[in-house]
Amino acid sequence: MKSLRIKKKKDFTRILRVGKRAHAESLTIVWTPSDVMRYAVCVGKKYGKSVVRNRLKRLLREAFRSKAECFGIPCAVLLIPREAKEYSYAAFARDLGKIIRKEKLLAARPADDVEGLPANGGTLSEKEGV
RNA sequence: CGAGCGGACUGCGCGGCCGCGGCGCAUCCCGAAUGCGACGAGGAAAGUCCGGGCAUCGCAGGGCAGGACGCCUGAUAACGUCAGGUGAAGGCGACUUUAAGGAAAGUGCAACAGAAAUAGACCGCCGCUUUGAAAGCGGUAAGGAUGGAAAGGCGAGGUAAGAGCUCACCGACGGGACGGUAACGCCCCGUGCCAUGUAAACCCCGUCCGAUGCAAGGUUGGGCUGUGUUCAUACGGGUUGCCCGCCCGAACGCAGCCGUGAACACCGCUUGAGCUUAUCGGUGACGGUAAGCCUAGAUAAAUGACCGCGCUCGACAGAACCCGGCUUACAGGUCCGUCUCGAAGU
RNA sequence: GCGGUGAUACUCAAGAGGCUCAAGAGGCGCCCCUGCUAAGGGCGUAGUGCUGUAACAGGCAGCGAGGGUUCGAAUCCCUCUCACCGCG
Numbered sequence: 002m003k004s005l006r007i008k009k010k011k012d013f014t015r016i017l018r019v020g021k022r023a024h025a026e027s028l029t030i031v032w033t034p035s036d037v038m039r040y041a042v043c044v045g046k047k048y049g050k051s052v053v054r055n056r057l058k059r060l061l062r063e064a065f066r067s068k069a070e071c072f073g074i075p076c077a078v079l080l081i082p083r084e085a086k087e088y089s090y091a092a093f094a095r096d097l098g099k100i101i102r103k104e105k106l107l108a109a110r111p112a113d114d115v116e117g118l119p120a121n122g123g124t125l126s127e128k129e130g131v
Numbered sequence: 132c133g134a135g136c137g138g139a140c141u142g143c144g145c146g147g148c149c150g151c152g153g154c155g156c157a158u159c160c161c162g163a164a165u166g167c168g169a170c171g172a173g174g175a176a177a178g179u180c181c182g183g184g185c186a187u188c189g190c191a192g193g194g195c196a197g198g199a200c201g202c203c204u205g206a207u208a209a210c211g212u213c214a215g216g217u218g219a220a221g222g223c224g225a226c227u228u229u230a231a232g233g234a235a236a237g238u239g240c241a242a243c244a245g246a247a248a249u250a251g252a253c254c255g256c257c258g259c260u261u262u263g264a265a266a267g268c269g270g271u272a273a274g275g276a277u278g279g280a281a282a283g284g285c286g287a288g289g290u291a292a293g294a295g296c297u298c299a300c301c302g303a304c305g306g307g308a309c310g311g312u313a314a315c316g317c318c319c320c321g322u323g324c325c326a327u328g329u330a331a332a333c334c335c336c337g338u339c340c341g342a343u344g345c346a347a348g349g350u351u352g353g354g355c356u357g358u359g360u361u362c363a364u365a366c367g368g369g370u371u372g373c374c375c376g377c378c379c380g381a382a383c384g385c386a387g388c389c390g391u392g393a394a395c396a397c398c399g400c401u402u403g404a405g406c407u408u409a410u411c412g413g414u415g416a417c418g419g420u421a422a423g424c425c426u427a428g429a430u431a432a433a434u435g436a437c438c439g440c441g442c443u444c445g446a447c448a449g450a451a452c453c454c455g456g457c458u459u460a461c462a463g464g465u466c467c468g469u470c471u472c473g474a475a476g477u
Numbered sequence: 478g479c480g481g482u483g484a485u486a487c488u489c490a491a492g493a494g495g496c497u498c499a500a501g502a503g504g505c506g507c508c509c510c511u512g513c514u515a516a517g518g519g520c521g522u523a524g525u526g527c528u529g530u531a532a533c534a535g536g537c538a539g540c541g542a543g544g545g546u547u548c549g550a551a552u553c554c555c556u557c558u559c560a561c562c563g564c565g
Contacts, residue, residue, distance in 0.1 A: 055449060
């Protein structure tokens with residue numbers, strides 16, 4: 002899954018400039034269409050010390066992993082959590098689902114029509130239908 | 132049984148399922164692909180406070196400056212660390228704490244108070260003179276008052292009053308004998324005592340220190356054009372803060388174009404003063420010998436989510452070149468001791 | 478990861494072992510000036526916590542936190558906390 006990470010500073014600044022923002026209670030995401038499905042988590046020093054930051058990143062990655070198949074089209078996504086005292090997987094997963102429903106449900110329809118998508122996209126749309 | 136003291140260890144466990152990191156093997160459509168396998172954070176990984184290794188610069192040159200340490204003996208690659216001892220302080224005790232060299236080498240500082248702060252007569256006490264009270268002169272550091280500190284302490288003798296003026300004891304200083312590697316201890320003799328504190332103030336003495344840190348540094352990969360600055364007996368650059376000395380002969384900056392994953396890839400990057408067990412030497416820190424073991428290596432940076440069970444319901448906390456220490460944070464739990472004190476019983 | 482700098486009232490800050498002293502300025506409060514305001518001028522408040530008083534006065538603590546050295550520490554020495562800066 003390493004290939005699906007966004008690493009370059011250039012990419013970050015580009016996505017932040019042109020990407021669309023969507024907010025939920027526990028986190029914000031910035032997304033833009035892309036040729037492959039890619040993502041990154043944004044956890045700076047303001048969130049706490051290394052133990053807290055590491056846990057936060059794991060939770061976000063796990064949440065994204067479980068919901069990645071719900072995306073209709075391949076996107077580049079930045080996950081930005083909201084500062085809080087405690088973080089939970091359940092809240093991240095729920096809010097990520099909400100955002101996808103709000104923003105992407107319409108985008109998921111064309112994915113069903115286009116059959117010539119990469120193997121990834123094909124299986125995804127199938128599962129989403131179920 | 133209660134209250135302590137010292138030391139050592141541990142840091143939720145088991146199962147299922149999805150997922151992550153590099154590694155090994157296999158497969159194929161040879162890709163940052165898929166499958167399988169074993170492995171995968173700490174006692175502090177933390178703070179970055181010390182000491183090393185390693186790397187580059189310098190070229191193993193000198194001086195000044197600067198910094199660190201400081202009872203003794205040992206351990207160690209080294210240390211500001213550790214071990215054992217000495218002195219001092221605290222505790223009934225087991226024990227604990229301790230930056231603990233030098234103040235007759237010199238300089239500085241000691242506010243306020245107080246008569247006086249490194250030297251002294253304000254009150255008081257005593258004597259003499261004059262006198263109505265009182266004043267003057269002299270003696271005196273026992274008492275008062277001030278202060279953190281007031282001229283060794285305390286008792287006796289002594290005296291006009293006093294004073295190491297004299298004496299006993301304690302302290303201090305000097306010398307000697309004995310024990311100990313030494314710090315030092317202990318005993319004897321002598322000296323009436325001979326200079327307050329501060330060196331985490333400058334300093335002196337002794338020991339030690341080149342600078343920069345893996346963003347060190349190396350490999351692959353780079354050309355063209357224009358232009359500017361400086362320079363030949365001095366200038367520029369490098370060398371530690373400075374000076375001397377030494378090295379290099381061209382060095383550096385700006386703009387544009389081509390090219391470029393370049394804030395990239397790979398190496399450094401994990402086998403090491405390594406770990407475990409046994410045994411020998413040593414009071415101990417530690418060292419020797421033998422056998423066995425290989426135990427994270429990421430780079431937007433790997434341990435998580437869900438379910439079930441158990442219990443004491445899980446603290447502090449996440450490797451980033453590697454080691455030895457120190458310091459700080461921490462839910463609890465376990466074990467050890469010819470350990471200490473108190474109570475009760477025998 | 479590595480290296481460095483700093484912390485003093487609400488804000489900006491001086492002080493570098495004793496006293497004048499926790500300076501000074503902004504801000505804040507009152508007064509003058511004005512028909513009213515701004516600007517200007519003057520005066521002063523007293524700073525924070527605790528204690529204390531009828532109310533003042535006064536006392537104690539306090540310079541990021543905790544120890545130590547010293548007769549005495551904002552200042553000297555350790556440990557910790559927080560903030561900020563630099564890096565091929």
